[in-house]
Amino acid sequence: MENRYWQSIQETKEGYKNKPEEREASMIEILANESNEKAASRRDFLKWCGISFFSATVISACENPVKKAIPYLHQPETLTPGKAHWYASTFAEGNHFCSVLVKSRDGRPIKIEGNDLSSYTRGGTSAIAQASVLSLYDDGARYKFPQKNSGKVSWEEADREIIKTLQQAEESGQKAILVTPTLLSPSTKALIKELEEQYSALETITWDAISYEAIRQAHAETFNQQIIPDYQFQKAELIVSFQADFLGTWLAPVTFANRYAQTRKVSEEKKEMSRHIQFEAGLSVTGSNADERIPLKPSSQLEVIMELYNEMASLTGRPVISSPGSSYNTKALAKDILSKKGKALVVCGHNSLEVQMLINAINHMAGSYGNTLDATHPLQMGMGEQEKMENFINDLDHGLVDAVLFYKTNPLYNHPQAEKLKTALGKAKLSVAFATAKNETAAACQYILPDNHYLESWSDASPRIGHYSLTQPVMQPVFNTRQFQAGLLAWLDKPADFHQYLKQYWEQNIFPNQNQYAAFKGFWVNTLQAGVLDLKQEAGISLSLNMSKVADAISRLKATTQQAAEIQFSLYENVAMHDGAFANNPWLQELPDPVTKVTWDNFAAVSPVFAEENNINEGDIIAFNGIQVPAIIQPGQAYGSISLAMGYGRSHAGKAADGVGVNVFSLTDKGQFVGKVTGLEVIDRGYEFARTQTHHSMEGRHIVRESTLDKYKEDARAGNEIRDYHLKHMTTLYPEQDFEGHHWVLMVDLNACTGCSTCVIACQAENNTPVIGREEVKRRRIMHWMRIDRYYTGDVENPGVVFQPLMCQHCDNAPCENVCPVAATTHSGEGINQITYNRCVGTKYCMNNCPYKVRRFNWFEYSKNKKFDYHMNSDLGRMVLNPDVTVRERGVVEKCSFCIQRIQEGKLKAKTERRQLKDGDVVPACMGACPSQALVFGDLNDKDSRVSQLIKDPRNYHLLEELHTLPTVGYLTKIRNPKNKG
Amino acid sequence: MIASSIRWPMVKGEKSNKEITRELIAPNEQKPAMWWYIGMTIGTLALAFGGWAAYMSVTVGLGTWGLTNSVAWGWDIINFVWWIGIGHAGTAFTIFFLVFRQRWAASINRTAEAMTVFAVMCAALFPLLHMGRPWLAFFIMPYPNTRLLWVNFNSPLFWDVIAISTYLLMSITLWYFGMIPDLATMRDRAKNKVSRALYGFFSMGWDGSMISYNRYETLTRILGGLAAPLVVSVHTIVAIDFAVSILPGWHATILPPYFFVGAIFSGFAMVLTIMILIRKAFKVKDFITAKHLDAIANVLKYGSLVIGLAYAIEVFIAWYSGVSYEMYTFLNARMTGSFSTAFWIMVFFNAIVPQIFWFRKARQNVWSLFIVSILINIGMWYERFIILVSSLAEDFLPSSWTEYTPTMVDIGIYVGTFGIFICGMLLFIRYIPIIAVNEVKAYKKEGN
Helix, strand or coil: CCCCCCCCHHHHHHCCCCCHHHHHHHHHHHHHHHHHHCCCCHHHHHHHHHHHHHHHHHHHHHHCCCCCCCCCCCCCCCCCCCCEEEEEEEEEECCEEEEEEEEEECCEEEEEEECCCCCCCCCCCCHHHHHHHHHHCCCCCECCCCEECCEECCHHHHHHHHHHHHHHHHHHCCEEEEEECCCCCHHHHHHHHHHHHHCCCEEEEECCCCCCHHHHHHHHHHHCCCCEEEECHHHCCEEEEECCCCCCCCCCHHHHHHHHHHHHCCCCCCCCCCEEEEEECCCCHHHHHCCEEEECCHHHHHHHHHHHHHHHHHHCCCCCCCCCCCCCCHHHHHHHHHHCCCCEEEEECCCCHHHHHHHHHHHHHCCCECCCEEEEEEECCCCCCHHHHHHHHHHHHCCCEEEEEEECCCHHHHCCCHHHHHHHHCCCCEEEEEECECCHHHHHCCEEEECCCHHHCCEEEEEECCEEEEECCCCCCCCCCCCHHHHHHHHCCCCCCHHHHHHHHHHHHHHHHCCCCCCHHHHHHHHHHHCEEECCCCCCCCCCCCHHHHHHHHHHHHHHHHCCCCCEEEEECCCCCCCCCCCCCHHHHCCCCCCCCEECCCCEEECHHHHHHCCCCCCCEEEECCEEEEEEECCCCCCCEEEEECCCCECCCCCCCECCCCCCHHHCECCECEEECCCCEEEECCCCCEECCCCCECCCCCCCCEEEHHHHHHCCCCCCCHHHHHHHHCCCCCCCCCCCCCCEEEEEECCCCCCCCHHHHHHHHHCCCCCCCHHHHHCCCCCCCCEEEEEEECCCCCCEEEEEEECCCCCCCCHHHHHCCCCCEEECCCCCEEECHHHCCCCCHHHHHCCCCCCEECCCCCCCCHHHCCHHHCCCHHHHCCCCCCCCCCCCEECCCCCHHHHHHHHHHHHHCCCCCCCCCCCCHHHHHCCCCCEEEEECCCCCCHHHHHCCCCCEECCCHHHCCCCCEEEECEEECCCCCC | CCCCCCCCCCCCCCCCHHHHHHHHHHHHHCCCCHHHHHHHHHHHHHHHHHHHHHHHHHHCCHHHCCCCCCCCCCHHHHHHHHHHHHHHHHHHHHHHHHHCCCHHHHHHHHHHHHHHHHHHHHHHHHHHHCCCCHHHHHHHCCCCCCCCCCCCCCCHHHHHHHHHHHHHHHHHHHHHHHHHHHHHHHHHHCCCHHHHHHHHHHCCCCCCCHHHHHHHHHHHHHHHHHHHHHHHHHHHHHHHHHHCCCCCCCCCCCHHHHHHHHHHHHHHHHHHHHHHHHHHHHCCCCCCCHHHHHHHHHHHHHHHHHHHHHHHHHHHHHHHHCCHHHHHHHHHHHCCCCCHHHHHHHHHHHHHHHHHHHCHHHHHCHHHHHHHHHHHHHHHHHHHHHHHHHHHHCCCCHHHCCCCCCCHHHHHHHHHHHHHHHHHHHHHHHHCCCCCHHHHHHHCCCCC
16 A cells, blocks of 8 residues: 555645545555456466465365374383283172273273183173273263362362361261272272271271172071171082072172083083072073072062971971971972982072071081082172161261261162162261262262272272282273272372282282292282182181071061062062162163063063053053052063062163163162062053063074983983984085185083173174164164074963074075175185175165074164264263274174184284194184183184084084074073973 | 957047147147146155155165164065066056057057156165165176175176166166157147257157158067066066075065066056046046056956965965975964054955956946055055065064064155156156057057
8 A cells, every 4th residue: 555656646746545534445446446457367376276275175184184093102012002902800899790801902991801710700701890891981971080069179188178077077976987888809998997997987887789688697697607608509419599690690690600500511421410490589590591490479489498498307307397388399399409418509589687597507408518508718798788877877867977988889879768868968077979980879979089990990809718809900090080999098198009008918918828929029910910819718617507596587587478468579680780880881771681681771570460460561650669660571470579670760870871760779678679569550551662572482493492401311412303304404406615724613502501691792892883772772773793582481470481692693505695786795714704894885685684683784873973872972982992893884784703803813813923723712702701601612624622522512503404504603402400290 | 479459449539640649739738737736746745755755864874764673674675666566567568568469558558658667766766775875886886996896696686786777778768769759749849949949859850751650660669579578577586686585485486477467467557547547637538448447457357366376376385385484474474463464455455356357347437447456556565565574574583573663764755756756757748748649540540
């Protein structure tokens, strides 16, 4: 503007138009003139070109953000990107225990495996242990920093206030209560003891939502020893269980399943197996496996127990105490138990002191102690004390408690007096919750001091005397969390380093008890690497039965059974939810219940006859005792009983668990899970469950082949006779494929499989299988690559139950392969049916033509989709994904790959070690997770491999063999051992 | 060659060539009637519904459909087969009646062929939309590429793609070729430049000379001869999609002839429906006479017998085979089980209801003809439903048995294809003579 040339003489005279308004006017003029008159010069053209190219580049770069994988600045020597590391650790949450190996890829744990060095869990895992890795990455539910009344607070400030309150309580004579669940960690227990010594006001209450107190108390009463013995199922030839779901949830199911399976597996060499009799109200995993199952409502079970005691007492010449008769032939059972003296085992899941005392007496008479019951290595589980908890709530209500500290407990959710506790909690000066993730109790506390996830923690655990297992962190804490024990150390004015404390504890208390290592360092490093340690420790136990107390117990029991109600409820844990602590885990919520195959819900199970009498249909909402819950008609449910799963109906757990199912903990009473049903009525109809299986009969098809031990002894092909016909007649004219190199085969022993569904979660974790939610499960679109089919046989009131794990059968003559128009699914030279996701256009023809219906379609985009707001919709949640397995796109078909990534890994490992692949080098996720070792994978071309032996077993058959699909998955027939009638 | 004599007058009323031309072309030269606009509105609304449904399927995913892990084909393939069946009749009409010298068909050919073209277009939409990733549909074509992609020639779906695209091309060619002399007539009578240019372009300079007609007739026969096997192949291959699979109820050698007859049957029923509507709308009763309808009704009666026989044989073979899965599918699932309602609707509508055409009165009453033709198409839809869903929903392992219910998107796509069909047919009758003028003229004198 300033150097504009004058245009006219007049302008020079009047001066330039420098007044603002004039300048503006002239600007407009100029702009108008320029745009009208000036054509773009070559220079302008190039400028515009430059700008447009630049912006085009920038814009296109914006559309597809480049995500960079940033390499280490200083790469740790031991770490190879893309190669997994394994750390031995321990999953010990409350009563749940499992020695595990944690697979860590590039610094983040992605998979849990069983630790096969453990003499206690023997490489087995449970569904909750498998799923625990997902909770680590629970973006929505984990507490991310210390909070005071929902505001941020520093650790120091929180510690100061806690210490202050503890000291004040001491001065004013008030109480401070720390509520913990059963702690299996000896070092933590020692630390708490130190803390109690420091702060005399502090008192620790051990409380479990699912209590095993009665067993402990009963042993105190009858034997003067307050213990829970270790149940040696592997030594038992006759197992009688009353309501104890020891294969699914009771006490130490991983261990028990393994031990039980040892007695159940039969082969040419070992043609003997245990007999298992189960009395129970609801149909459990354990009951499903029983040789004889008697559905009885809880009070009738007690009658059987009393009568059984008396029968055995009379047979062994002990005094008989009169008791009501039962509907079961206990005389025969008593004889059977006594004939198996020392080889019988009676277990009972009722948390009732009197019942457990009778069970002790029965086991004592049966000679189980010292044989099938190991009282010298008692279990450390079930330390909870109901009464103390109730006293605490009363004290709190009376204002006697200044400070309340909750560690890993959630009584505001799962204590029957949750409401009372909630109001009472307001009377405490200080309430603190140590929790890894959201829960109802923490939500009501002033302070929330987030605890580390166990994969971020140091700890130890001792599930029974003489067995130890270490927990080590596999990653830095994801959030600003602090291990509970580190907090305790801080209050003791010690360095807040639990690692050091743990080492010290082991050096002082455990190292001296061993003699393998001379120096602690070597001992520590090796133990940490192995994860487990067995010591020769024994609890000196002398057992003499206190008969008078047993007699008392019977008279008290008689009174309760006489008053027993017509209709009783019975609460149980299921394999996914347990006491609800792990509820906010979408994998577990979507795990089909082993028996009912219901996901994302609990329900009231009623027997078919009972339902008809009371006009209850499936999906009716029934109300009783103040709860409303949808009903399911469950074959095998005891008449007059209603079974309900605990662990559902969370309100402050996170998006996966909140509002799913109904909380039934209000029905519990002093740790009792049975009670009287009052005011039963149907209030609504038409609730629809998300079930993964809706047809329950095999329709007379040879799907699960079953026989009895007697027949098996006569002919090993028992139940499998049709196979010869199929092999002879169902053949092909075409040549069959030869497999040089490897030929992978998976064998499933139906006798060892308990149906516990751990493998389903393991498969989901390994193979990045998406969670789809209740509505999609209802549409029968569950994505699990592995499912457990469950069929009922026989009588609807007491059916036989069979389970069948079903994954892709990898047919060597696969019907799915030849129908794919784009050759996206093909057969590998090693007999694996594989899918090339990139090639799949999603015609779904293969899904239709698969007779096993194991193929899954990506109906939606399940990853990074708000509609499927589970773990795959958050950056943190996706951390759990296995980088070796593609996350499938919408519109492609997927299915079990025999864990091809593991096969590849095994082959590469063998190659770098310059050796042949050995049997056992490749373990698919399902096989690795199985607590009862029902699955065996291997190379059929390796003549010495286990599968090569198993496939020759006369029990072996292939599913739908008559179709000549030539599956490479083989099943070994199910053999039961019912009592010979005659 | 068999040449049957014409048994009744092709054209009633002793019309001259000029009158025939005037009467048949009149609908194209007048302003469309109210019903045409109403029809177009309905068609467009249906198209919009279908457009929404297709948009949902492509952008959100096939999860918007009612399919399950077990029933991975549902309304998509039911409707595909149904449309293909309907699309069968047009070409079959032309070809077989051409080959067998059934000249009475001349006045129906054009409309029947148009119906074929639009029905096959509707049908072809389903295989495309039912893909999980339709944007990669070109993977199914065997073309040389650097990505080592090649098709699986063993897959019946690939045969399907070839069969349907060939059939569609052939149908369009035949239809268009038959139109050329009439397009020339339209050109000659056109009153404005645009239509003259357009009709002129599409009539390819037809001059109506004897030589032209001579070559035209020859080529018609050649094309007819070429198309004849395609008529058989297209539905046979659709049937093979099922027959090659191993599912009970699908894995049967009877399926190709059974599907073929079914297709002719449903196609003729649709032709009947449309002809009755056109007769009503355009007052062309002199050209499409009651005798025409009577003849179609006779074909339907015969088709119905064959279909009924096929149903019976299927059930018999299922029992006779002794295969428990086959027996379950037919005797339990279909006849007495979860699908029995649909099964008996199918049997009643397809095998029993058309038997009413044994009565002359039923064949001559427009209402009974119309209702039965609609019932047959409903029955044929149920036939595909039965075949598709009952075999998938209850196959080998009872653990996977499911129920199947379509969603709004499934329904939307089906309605959308009706939109294509209705709009297509309405545009066709608006701009192209619905009855082949030249052919009718050629045959008008024969008869009696």
